[in-house]
Amino acid sequence: MLYLEHYKLEIISYLGVKDNFDFDGKVWIQTTCLHPTQNITLHSKDLEIKENEITVKDISSTDPKSVKTAKIEFDKDKDFLIISLEKPLAEDHKYEIFIQFKGKLDDGLAGFYRSSYSDKKNGEKRWLGVTQFEAISARRAFPCFDEPEMKATFDISIGRKDGYHAISNMPLLQTEPLLGAGKNSLHLDLLMGPLCTRIPLGTSARYAHLLGKGREMKSLHPPGITGIRGLLRSQSAEDAYLGDNDLKEKDGWFWDRFDSSVPMSTYLVAYVVSDFDHKTGVPIENNNVTFRIWARKDALNQVDFASEVGPKALEYFEKFFDIKYPLPKQDMVAIPDFSAGAMENWGLITYREAYLLYDPDVSSKMSQHGVASVIAHELAHQWFGNLVTMKWWTDLWLNEGFATYMASVAVEALFPQWNSLEEEAASNLLSVFSFDSLRTSHPVSVPIGDPKEIEEIFDTISYKKGSSLIRMMSLFLGEEVVHDLWESLTTEAHKDKILPANLTVKTIMDTWTLQTGYPVITVTRNYRKKSAEVKQRRFLRDIVHFKDNDNSCWWVPLSYSTKQHPDFNKTIPEHWLSCPDHKQDIVDIADEKDWVIFNNNMAGIYKINYDDDNWKMITKTLQSGDYHMIPTLNRVQLLSDAADLAFVGTLKYDVFFDMMEYLKSESEYLPWKTALGKTSGLTMHLKKSSIYGVYKDYMKKILTPIYEKVGGLAIPKSNTDKLDSIKLQVLVASKACKFEVANCIAHSQSLFKQFQENPNATNPISKDLRGVVYCTSLKHGGEAEWDFLWKRFQSSNVATEKNTMLNALGCSREVWILSRYLDWSLDDGKIRRQDSSTVFSSVARNDVGYYIAKNFFYDNVKKIFKHLLPNKRRISRYLASMSSQMTDEKEQEEFKQFIEKNKENFSDVKKGVEQSLETVKINIQWQNTHEAAISKILRKYSTV
Known part of the structure; x- marks a missing residue:
């Protein structure tokens, strides 16, 4: 076994040399032998x-x-x-392990890869090199021990051509000429104390099985040499790099050498070689962290919002966690080609352009919210993920769940007018309710054997269910208790008498983290005795097998309110529905x-079904002027539960449609x-049926009053900061144009025509409503409208607008236009690779486009797979886009x-395959079960 301490990594990128996307590298890895081993x-x-x-x-x-x-041997299957x-x-x-290697900057958006953009002044194509190492792609850039628990310090040096510069996790120490560099490097490794953690290496078994014993942390630098780079001795002169690249006689090549890093996992190592420029973030009092926001020079005017939000979010987290950010700087970079939304590399966060850049003259308010949320998410990772790291990818949810939850908390603190904490809670839970009702979902803490499985768990469960679990725990324990994890939480909860003495947080949370799904709680009241029987069962959308023998159970925090005692803010539970018990009685619950x-406040991850009389009383209150006595999140849950319970046949659809009638008064x-x-969901199921016309009339009836109330497609009279109002207008307008409400289509076409006729003038369409107007105009237009928007897309400099x-x-x-658009989605000259699946989904959502997509x-699957390599996970987006709309046995087969x-x-x-196949099966079950009943209900409500 070896104890991993330190990497010295030198990479030379040949960007700037025509058609040369090679990179050369050397790595020195310093270790200490704990137990004798004969292989590394x-x-x-x-x-x-x-x-x-x-x-x-x-x-x-x-x-x-x-x-x-x-x-020397290679096991290519295991890398x-x-x-x-x-x-x-x-x-x-x-011991010091030295390896010299060579790689290529490919266009696969993983490892050390290439990205490009066109200079707006001269149209010249400019290249940059960027890293994306999560989860297992550091090994594509340099030989390493590429697993999250294998932390070490890093000294990184990047060689590059004049005209480019490099940035990395740590601050730049110095820039020096490349030729001859390294000959005078100091040999200080013997002065360095043991760094990071004890890591057993040296076997071909999967490393994660060997980790977690004898761990210890040491200071980053021993006393007396703080600030001195403990460089390992260079083994050879620079000609070892340059022999194949004929640069010995050329000037203009430099090393950018960076300070020693904190101990970190390989997936967080990062470096970028580019000709980007930057702006410095707004300074925060009593904070010495230097913020820089990097972008291509043509987009530098779009970094101001990020330069303000980043430092504020970092300051917020430092105060919230009471732990200082451990690095002296934080760079954030907008990358033109980027597979993920963003990546939390320590000290060098990389973003897709649309999630970092914001142009107040072009970008929507919703885009601004998105940028703030992603920045806060990535900065939360500097603590959750970077400072505290999961041992293995099984517990990815601790990274992503905490970052998702803490991002919503931070954005709420920074922009309280946006109401983002409540919206995030509702949106996350609704996504979880949908995804996690599949049998083919997975636990938040999911066993990972083959590393190839890792990519598939970067999904709704790890992010949104993880976040919802942390929120649930926070609400059932109370904010004051939540300062540590399971053991400390239990101690505090017992001290404050929040949990019974025999119940631990681990006991509760294991039922939520180690098994798939969530429960539906059935509440059956005994009105005479003023009591209720409460029982649980796993909620599944699989209608046929809904009542099968599923013995899953959860420790469920039960809070409730009544009409006489509407204490909805009380989320600390009055009762616990225990596991393995599946039911219990609650006495003195409410008057008859x-x-x-x-x-209360949708605090727990569960659905609730009531007896018929209770549903009727709830619906009556909603339809009265007193609906506000039920808070927003509980109105959300009632609507969601009624629809989903009707979907699986445990509640009549009449209850959902009765409840929908109250929306004529709803303004939130x-x-x-x-x-x-x-x-x-109903639209998708009914659009091919003979009753779609009746359904369309029903939707017009529902939408017409609210469409007029929000102002249709008009630009808001005041530039309001009330984001909820903007989002409601966009949502309602989108549905109104789809169902041909009032003048929505004609108004869209009129606005689009004004834009077409005078494209250089101020765009007459509200920034937030452009998606609705553009889509509606292209749907009801032809080639001229499409070509106009395509040219605007090509010339736009703003990623959110694109x-x-x-x-x-x-x-x-237009069938031929959609076919061509799909062809272009596999052409890097037309559509960036990061956007291929977005194009496919946009066509597949279209009633005509679905069949074309x-x-x-089917015809191009091999070509699509090749185009997406190495990240095959993105193919799941294609499968989901299609399967969600398949509704008959022929398509299924x-x-x-x-x-x-x-x-x-x-x-x-x-x-992804299993989830798509299950989705198709569920869709067919619904068609066979509900279509006739829905027809009868719709005829009743569309004429009321």
Whole structure:
């Protein structure tokens, strides 16, 4: 076993040399032997390793001694580079592993890859090199021990051509000429104390099974050498790099050398080589962290909002956690080609442009909210994920769940007028209720064996269910208790008598983190005795098997309010529904004529079904002028639960439609978002049926009053900061144009025509409503409208605006235009690779486009897979876009046969395939179960 301490990494990028996307590298890895071992196993993928120059040295004394290697092997399936030695390494000796390697900046958006943009002044294509290492792509950039618990310090040096510069996790120490550099580097490794953590290395078994024993943390630098870079000795002169690249006689090449890092995992290592420029963030009093926001020079005018939000969010987290951010700087960079939304690399956060850049003259208010949320999410990771890191990817949810939850808390503090904490809670829970009702969902703490499975768990469960669990825990324990995890939480909860003495937080949370799904709580009241029987069962959308023998159970925090005692802010539970018990009785719950509503403020991750009389009393209150006595989040839950329980047949659809009638008085965004989200499901199921016309009339009746109330497509009279009002207008306008309410279509076309006729004038369309107007105009227009918007997309310099247009371009009903658009989605010259799945989804959502998209996918699946490599996970987005709209057995059989025929390609996205197949099965079940009953209900309500 080896104890991993330190990396010295040198990379030379040849960006700026025509058509040369190579990079050369050397890595020195410093370790201490804990137990004798005769092989060293690292990760390496798609790198050219100079096997004859791999060396291992015993550096325990001032006279380093070589350790002879017996053979070098590669296990390509596991990405292993195995160094076998002639003799075992000696216990307590320090060793240095040296590897020289070569790689290529490809366009796969993983590892150390290339991105590009066009200079707006001269149209010249400019290149940059950027890293994206999460989850297992550091091995694509340099040989390393590429697992999250294997922390070490890093000294990083980047060689690059004049005209470019490099940034990395740590501050730049110095820039020096590349040729001849390294010859005078200091050999201070023997002065360095042990760094980071004890890590067992040296076997070909999967490392995670060996971790977690004998851990200890040391100071970053021993006394007396703080600030001195403990560089390991360079093994050779620079000509070892430059032999293949003929640069010996050329000036203008430099090393950018960076300070030693804090101990960190390889997936958080980052460096960018570019010609970008930056602005410095707004200084925060009593905070010495330097913030810089980087972007291509043409977009530098769009970084001001980020430069304000970033420092404020960091300051907020420092105060909230009472732990100072441990680095002296924080760079944030807007990358033109980026697979994820953003990446939390320590000290160097990388973003897709649309999630960092904001132009107040062009970008929507909703985009501004999105930028603030993503910045807060990534900065929260500097504590959750970077400072405290999961041992293995099984507990990714602790990273992503905490970051998601803390982002909403921070944005609420910084922008209270946006109401983002409440919206985030509702949106996350609604997503979880949908996704986690599939049998093919997964626990938040999901066992990961093969590292190829890791990518598939970056999903709704890890992010949104993780966040919802943390929120639930916070609300059932109270904010004052939440300062540590399970053990400390239990101690505090017992002290404050929040939990019974025999109940621990671990007991509760294990039922939520280690099993898939969530419960539906059925409340059956005995009105004469003023009591209620409360029981639980897992909620599944699989109608046929809903009542099967599923023995899942949860510790469920039960809070409730009644009409006489509407104490909805009390989220500390009055009762616990225990596990393995599935039911209990609650006495003295309410008077006979009072309703009861469980789950105050939607604090818990569960649905509630009531007996018929209780549902009727709740609905009556909603339809009266007293609906405000039920707070927003509980109105959201009532609408969501009624729709979902009707979907699975445990509640009559009449209850949901009765409840929908109250919306004529509702003016808040979240209940409308919930209700219209549920009708979207009905739209998908009914749009091919003979009763769609009746359904369309019903939707017009629901939407017409609220469309007029929000002002239709008019630009708001005041530039309000009330984000809920803007979001409600956008939501209602989108649905109104879809169902041909009032003048929505004609008004959209008129506004779009004004824009077409005078494109250089101020855009007459409200910034937030442009997506609605563009989509509606292309749907009801032709080639001229599409070509106009496509040219605007090509010339736009604002990523948020380009995203809006990208989605709207899929709204056309011209078959040939949609076919061409899909073809272009696989052409990097037309559509960035990061946006390929967005284009496909935008076409597949279109009633006409669905069939075109499905055939395109079937005909081009191998080409699509190749285009998406190495991140096959993105193919799941294609599957989800199609499967959500498949509603008959013929499509189902065709889909199954297609999957089987291409099973080799789909082998790395098994979860995505399983979830898509289950979705199709559920859709067909609904059609066979509900269509006739819905027809009868709609005829009743559309004429009322």
